[in-house]
Amino acid sequence: xxxxxxxxxxxxxxxxxxxxxxxxxxxxxxxxxxxxxxxxxxxxxxxxxxxxxxxxxxxxxxxxxxxxxxxxxxxxxxxxxxxxxxxxxxxxxxxxxxxxxxxxxxxxxxxxxxxxxxxxxxxxxxxxxxxxxxxxxxxxxxxxxxxxxxxxxxxxxxxxxxxxxxxxxxxxxxxxxxxxxxxxxxxxxxxxxxxxxxxxxxxxxxxxxxxxxxxx
Amino acid sequence: xxxxxxxxxxxxxxxxxxxxxxxxxxxxxxxxxxxxxxxxxxxxxxxxxxxxxxxxxxxxxxxxxxxxxxxxxxxxxxxxxxxxxxxxxxxxxxxxxxxxxxxxxxxxxxxxxxxxxxxxxxxxxxxxxxxxxxxxxxxxxxxxxxxxxxxxxxxxxxxxxxx
Numbered sequence: 001x002x003x004x005x006x007x008x009x010x011x012x013x014x015x016x017x018x019x020x021x022x023x024x025x026x027x028x029x030x031x032x033x034x035x036x037x038x039x040x041x042x043x044x045x046x047x048x049x050x051x052x053x054x055x056x057x058x059x060x061x062x063x064x065x066x067x068x069x070x071x072x073x074x075x076x077x078x079x080x081x082x083x084x085x086x087x088x089x090x091x092x093x094x095x096x097x098x099x100x101x102x103x104x105x106x107x108x109x110x111x112x113x114x115x116x117x118x119x120x121x122x123x124x125x126x127x128x129x130x131x132x133x134x135x136x137x138x139x140x141x142x143x144x145x146x147x148x149x150x151x152x153x154x155x156x157x158x159x160x161x162x163x164x165x166x167x168x169x170x171x172x173x174x175x176x177x178x179x180x181x182x183x184x185x186x187x188x189x190x191x192x193x194x195x196x197x198x199x200x201x202x203x204x205x206x207x208x209x210x211x212x213x214x215x216x
Numbered sequence: 217x218x219x220x221x222x223x224x225x226x227x228x229x230x231x232x233x234x235x236x237x238x239x240x241x242x243x244x245x246x247x248x249x250x251x252x253x254x255x256x257x258x259x260x261x262x263x264x265x266x267x268x269x270x271x272x273x274x275x276x277x278x279x280x281x282x283x284x285x286x287x288x289x290x291x292x293x294x295x296x297x298x299x300x301x302x303x304x305x306x307x308x309x310x311x312x313x314x315x316x317x318x319x320x321x322x323x324x325x326x327x328x329x330x331x332x333x334x335x336x337x338x339x340x341x342x343x344x345x346x347x348x349x350x351x352x353x354x355x356x357x358x359x360x361x362x363x364x365x366x367x368x369x370x371x372x373x374x375x376x377x378x379x
Contacts, residue, residue, distance in 0.1 A: 039319075051330070058337060120327050124334055131338060136275045147273045154265040161359055162258035166366030169316065173367045184370060 036105040036172045040113055047117050054121050058128050066132070069125035074210070077118040078203040085200030089193035097182060104189060105175050108168050115160065123153065135213065142216055149209045156202045164195035250369055251301040257362040260294035263287050264351045264358070271344065284347050291354045295361070302365055307373035317364030321356065328356040 057065035092100055130136045135146050167188040174180050174188070267287035271279050302308075335348050 051326075054330070055333070058334060116323070116327065120330055124330060127334065128338075136272065138274060138277070143273075147269070150269045150272060154262075154269055157265060158258060158262050161261065162254075162362065166254065166363055169363055169367050170370055173312070173316075174370060181370070 036175045037109050038112065038172050040109050043113050047113055050117055050121060054124055057125060063132060066125045066129045069121050070129050073118050073122035073125065077122050078207065081196060081203045082200045085197035089196055092193060100189065101175065101185065104171055108172055111168055142213060145209050145213055149206065152202055152205050152209065156199050159195050159198050164192055167192040167195065250305060253298045253302045253365045254362055256294050256298035257358050260291045260298065261355060261358040263291040263294065264355050267291065267351055271348065278344050281343055281347055288347055288351055288354065295354055295358055298361060309368040309371035309373050311374050312371045313364045313368035316367045317360045320360035320363045324356040324359050328352040
């Protein structure tokens, strides 16, 4: 997260091909860019199946099913946040602007569906699991850790929904324009990657809390 | 993802004024200052989340609802302020705003519905359920407003200033 060069320093002329040999390459990169789909429609049935499975797990009160949804969803959520924030983000910052734009056009639509689904699955199954196990009761010996996990999730929700998701959508809509504003895309993508880094760091806190709860 | 099948949000974007280059400079509508609608929506969402954590932290005993009601009222006030501010923006890309807001609202109604289902399934009742439900309503309105504003603010205003 420390080597993000999405800003003006790495975007000569903020995509404006005013001079130099790089300009035609950048221009070609944007003119040949894929037009992003905002919502990957083909993935919607998968989301519906996952949510139906979650409802079935809640209604059946089966601990294994709740544990499966919570652990699987949480593992994916944590891993994706950490990977995007600390691996993909810095790499993205070093790519050329056309490469960055093309990557975003293919990557960000997937995040529009994937992350909200993982979040709702993880939190709903986790809440039910904690209720069955008695973790949410104020009499539980490590109740403070449980409340701490709620606070961490709350902060992550604010960062993800308040910063990350709006930037994601705004970039996708900008990329659909005939003439995208390169400076705006760079600014929004920088916000996206920083927000992913913050949620990644918060995920480390989640890992500490969850492993602590699981072993005490 | 390359477009192979249109999604509900994939309608063509409004055309922009011609630019000397396909790599356009920042447009006028993206540079203008707008009221703090996004900030208010995020603040409202944050307050609702705090109210939810407050109630959850008191289980199984029903918490004193005064603080939760106060937080809910604050969140609702922030949401109303954001709605008033966004309604006064002229000109604005209302078509994009309502398209994004509508689909986001649908998505968050589903998500909030899941949470409400869990509350009811867990036998949450009475005033606590009312406060939680109203919190979900504020939450489900905050996010579509935030997403719709965040997208529409960078789009060229439509031919009319309203929908």
